[in-house]
Amino acid sequence: MLIYETSSGEKIYRRDDSIIVYFPGPRRVVSTARLNGGYREDLQAVFNHHMPPGDHKPADLPGGSVEGYLEYLTGRLNLPYRHTAGLLTAARMENASIKTADYRELALTAVVTGGVEVNGGRAGDPARHYELDGQWTFVGGTINIILLIDGNLPPHTLVRAIVTATEAKAAALQELVAPSRYSHGIATGSGTDQIIAVSNVQCRHSFTDAGKHSKLGELIGRAVKEAVKEALDKQTGLNPLRQCNFLVRLERYVIGLDDFWRLAQSDGIGLSRELYLERLRRLATDERLVALAATLLHLLDEYEWGLLSGGATLEAGRNFIRAYVPSAAVDEGKGSEPVNYLIKMFIRAVNEIIAKQEKAFLP
Known part of the structure; x- marks a missing residue:
């Protein structure tokens, strides 16, 4: 043809x-x-x-x-x-x-x-x-x-x-x-x-x-x-x-649903796995959170390329998370390895949003 x-x-x-x-x-x-x-x-x-x-x-x-x-x-x-x-x-x-x-x-x-x-x-x-x-x-x-x-x-x-x-x-x-x-x-x-x-x-x-x-x-x-x-x-x-999905963006760091669920359990989110994953998937396409994930990942890119120091990367990442999710429990993370720390803090910020949404549904 x-x-x-x-x-x-x-x-x-x-x-x-x-x-x-x-x-x-x-x-x-x-x-x-x-x-x-x-x-x-x-x-x-x-x-x-x-x-x-x-x-x-x-x-x-x-x-x-x-x-x-x-x-x-x-x-x-x-x-x-x-x-x-x-x-x-x-x-x-x-x-x-x-x-x-x-x-x-x-x-x-x-x-x-x-x-x-x-x-x-x-x-x-x-x-x-x-x-x-x-x-x-x-x-x-x-x-x-x-x-x-x-x-x-x-x-x-x-x-x-x-x-x-x-x-x-x-x-x-x-x-x-x-x-x-x-x-x-x-x-x-x-x-x-x-x-x-x-x-x-x-x-x-x-x-x-x-x-x-x-x-x-x-x-x-x-x-x-x-x-x-x-x-x-x-x-x-x-x-x-x-690509407008923070779960998709995190794939290159081999972060998936199980990583979110494990941290949700340790933080005592109080939802069943099925209900939690439903909320997570729905939230994953929120453009503000996709933008936050994209920002953090680019900071990590610059860190891995040698353009930013670990300290500057951690500080900027913390500030971005606090700006996007003011209620997120973000510790200082001094001396932490930037990749693991920022991804963990992002997951915790997402979990904080899910927990807050659930409280709004309670009588």
Whole structure:
């Protein structure tokens, strides 16, 4: 099924579990694709393929290896094996986002699929495996980007376009406060992200700057950021509405319902677990409390980045909690570790609100 045609004539089809982009003529391509990746000028098409999440042992794949599976796929899709670049992902193709941006003679299209619920990570996070001599681990998730630029870009500019697109992806995740699953940080991508950038060498207009100071860089950033956000929303419901919830915000510190309930019990809140959790979930979307949680978490970010001292972090956090919840029992916490202390004080402030609400219902 044809789902889109670009200004430069690339036809984009969705065929079952794959999206295929056919080139109408010569193209420069730079990609991280395992199949025919790197810099190429002889490709006729590129694709993005959905592989269901699970424990995929390379030897059990059709073709007997990752490379064999990619060769098998090109045959199944009726594409030339040596002249096609392909990406793999656990994201579904019907959840792809296609965004365009243009300015005067310049136009481009970003085709994005994405998911960061399972393996979202922040650059520099602790790794889970050591890849050596071709060992391969398939992890669910992945943000895959196909960037089609209707402009004649020299190779170095095409590589710079990948840098700008990658920054745009990280900016989208930052604006969604998407959590890393391997640290307390905000994700900058998933551990398996890939990209294909394509330049139309037949275009009579050339562009040599794809950085943020250029209009080309602006268009790349805008289209990729919008497409990443929409793809994540379609795939897993990651969107601003879902993130407006302090329970969701606290996930990156591995704080959940049980942590709230344990502290409620120790503070003698006097509710059954079921009733307490009902009140907690209802309160979790209160924007003032979400704002307080967001403020405290950003203080902790700055502390962990080395921008604020522990003492300044504790003092500011206490003041914010007292300002938002004046009745909260906030101790001085001198010498406390900021992360544990501020999260504990936030939970106590929330519990104070729940207890106060319950008293208002009593005769």
